[in-house]
Amino acid sequence: xxxxxxxxxxxxxxxxxxxxxxxxxxxxxxxxxxxxxxxxxxxxxxxxxxxxxxxxxxxxxxxxxxxxxxxxxxxxxxxxxxxxxxxxxxxxxxxxxxxxxxxxxxxxxxxx
Amino acid sequence: xxxxxxxxxxxxxxxxxxxxxxxxxxxxxxxxxxxxxxxxxxxxxxxxxxxxxxxxxxxxxxxxxxxxxxxxxxxxxxxxxxxxxxxxxxxxxxxxxxxxxxxxxxxxxxxxxxxxxxx
Numbered sequence: 236x237x238x239x240x241x242x243x244x245x246x247x248x249x250x251x252x253x254x255x256x257x258x259x260x261x262x263x264x265x266x267x268x269x270x271x272x273x274x275x276x277x278x279x280x281x282x283x284x285x286x287x288x289x290x291x292x293x294x295x296x297x298x299x300x301x302x303x304x305x306x307x308x309x310x311x312x313x314x315x316x317x318x319x320x321x322x323x324x325x326x327x328x329x330x331x332x333x334x335x336x337x338x339x340x341x342x343x344x345x346x347x
Numbered sequence: 348x349x350x351x352x353x354x355x356x357x358x359x360x361x362x363x364x365x366x367x368x369x370x371x372x373x374x375x376x377x378x379x380x381x382x383x384x385x386x387x388x389x390x391x392x393x394x395x396x397x398x399x400x401x402x403x404x405x406x407x408x409x410x411x412x413x414x415x416x417x418x419x420x421x422x423x424x425x426x427x428x429x430x431x432x433x434x435x436x437x438x439x440x441x442x443x444x445x446x447x448x449x450x451x452x453x454x455x456x457x458x459x460x461x462x463x464x465x466x
Contacts, residue, residue: 278353280457335455337391340389340390
């Protein structure tokens with residue numbers, strides 16, 4: 236069964252600090268993995284996309300890593316801001332037009 | 348580019364009434380749109396896949412007569428919650444797959460969501 240698990244489930248950090256969110260998946264085959272940011276009461280917004288051959292990709296203060304061998308990905312947020320408070324969802328795409336699998340999400344709260 | 352809108356953004360209705368939610372791709376064509384529902388503190392759950400000009404494909408456990416989906420054009424899909432009940436209260440999100448990016452990364456763009464509250 237295709238599964239995507241994220242940890243931690245929730246996280247509280249001080250503004251300005253860094254944090255790392257984890258995503259482990261069992262989806263097969265594998266085409267790409269996306270990290271989304273979902274603000275409360277809003278739809279998800281894509282942050283990064285990682286394909287099989289990519290190990291690291293950055294988008295501003297967000298850096299995603301992928302280890303396709305161990306089927307793990309991480310999202311590192313640098314110098315967190317209050318606006319980073321949101322849920323972060325890892326989504327794995329098996330390829331083609333097959334259904335994607337959503338992770339359980341990590342709820343991040345950045346406090347002053 | 349790649350903007351998806353939903354209307355309304357929130358709706359409150361009485362039990363037994365029907366509610367229609369629209370999902371539009373504003374600057375691209377989408378042969379496929381997806382409808383999700385999301386309960387508090389949970390991830391998105393796929394309800395159905397909507398293909399332009401054909402019947403929607405519903406996920407197991409989702410009642411097709413309860414959640415009517417119409418995808419009449421390449422830019423519009425609608426979800427109608429018929430005879431809504433309090434247990435249908437949820438956050439409904441649509442996404443659209445860009446025809447131009449079809450097959451490339453299976454890109455989906457999400458709408459802002461619609462909060463449905465059934466009294």
